[in-house]
Amino acid sequence: MRPSAPRFAALVAVLTASVALAGVFDLPRPAPPDRYGTVLIDREADSGSSKAVVFSHWRHRARHSCRVCHFELGFELQTNATPITEEDNRNGEFCGACHDGKEAFSVRDEARCNECHAGRIRADKAAFSEFAKKLPKAPYGNTIDWVAAGEILDEKYALFKDEKPMDFDKELLLEARWYNISPAVFPHTAHVEILDCANCHPDVFNIKKKTTEHFEMRFILEGAFCGACHLTVAFPLDDCVRCHPGMKER
Ligand code: HEC
Numbered sequence: 001m002r003p004s005a006p007r008f009a010a011l012v013a014v015l016t017a018s019v020a021l022a023g024v025f026d027l028p029r030p031a032p033p034d035r036y037g038t039v040l041i042d043r044e045a046d047s048g049s050s051k052a053v054v055f056s057h058w059r060h061r062a063r064h065s066c067r068v069c070h071f072e073l074g075f076e077l078q079t080n081a082t083p084i085t086e087e088d089n090r091n092g093e094f095c096g097a098c099h100d101g102k103e104a105f106s107v108r109d110e111a112r113c114n115e116c117h118a119g120r121i122r123a124d125k126a127a128f129s130e131f132a133k134k135l136p137k138a139p140y141g142n143t144i145d146w147v148a149a150g151e152i153l154d155e156k157y158a159l160f161k162d163e164k165p166m167d168f169d170k171e172l173l174l175e176a177r178w179y180n181i182s183p184a185v186f187p188h189t190a191h192v193e194i195l196d197c198a199n200c201h202p203d204v205f206n207i208k209k210k211t212t213e214h215f216e217m218r219f220i221l222e223g224a225f226c227g228a229c230h231l232t233v234a235f236p237l238d239d240c241v242r243c244h245p246g247m248k249e250r
Pocket residue numbers: 041042043044045046049050052053082083084085086087089095096099105106107108109110111112113114115116117
């Protein structure tokens with residue numbers, strides 16, 4: 001079938017934008033779907049007797065919101081930024097909050113240390129495919145549409161208190177600085193269902209639209225602002241249209 005005129009124009013607009021962006025900035029090459037969002041923690045481990053620790057986001061976010069770990073348990077939103085020790089874990093902090101032998105295998109179980117201390121990024125392709133095939137698809141990242149999947153998975157929002165997400169549905173249209181680029185959308189709802197306001201305000205974004213300094217695509221690509229999550233864990237920047245919906249209309 002021949003694409004209709006507006007669709008064809010859209011494709012050109014996206015391609016032009018991608019080419020322009022790829023020319024000016026480098027899009028990092030994303031990891032394959034089963035490893036996207038899997039990190040290797042080797043801040044302390046890997047120096048003495050213990051090996052580097054593998055942590056997969058897809059497994060964990062299926063059951064718990066980002067907020068549980070990145071707000072309640074105090075994990076930083078950056079690999080190797082959190083001072084985690086074996087003692088902390090054994091005292092029920094960090095990984096030990098769940099890996100207590102009840103919720104998940106224990107940090108004290110001598111037979112299972114290496115499930116975490118694997119020494120390298122380990123991915124279970126078969127388990128990932130089994131998991132992903134039941135969920136709605138997206139084109140990039142884990143190739144899972146995590147927003148739609150949230151309805152099916154129903155991950156726990158809070159660990160300690162019976163808290164509920166705040167009802168805050170303000171959707172923002174963030175105008176780009178380039179005349180030929182359609183604005184980006186920022187839907188609060190999709191974010192506040194899994195994150196705390198404090199994950200973004202005031203450290204990442206000011207709480208007033210278009211007042212955040214240096215809020216530009218080139219810094220986003222360096223891991224600032226939207227790039228704090230949309231390079232490594234949430235769908236990657238390759239998915240222009242999901243943030244710039246106008247790119248498919250023009
Ligand atoms: C649920 C995952 C998990 C399990 C299970 C686990 N650890 Fe760890 N461990 C970690 C993480 C995460 C760190 C922090 C690594 C870093 O920052 O480099 C860590 C750090 C360590 C460190 C280095 C920091 C320190 O306190 O000296 C040692 C030693 C260690 N673990 C030993 C063990 C032993 C022994 C076992 C098994 C009895 C074990 N761990 C089981 C996740 C785990």
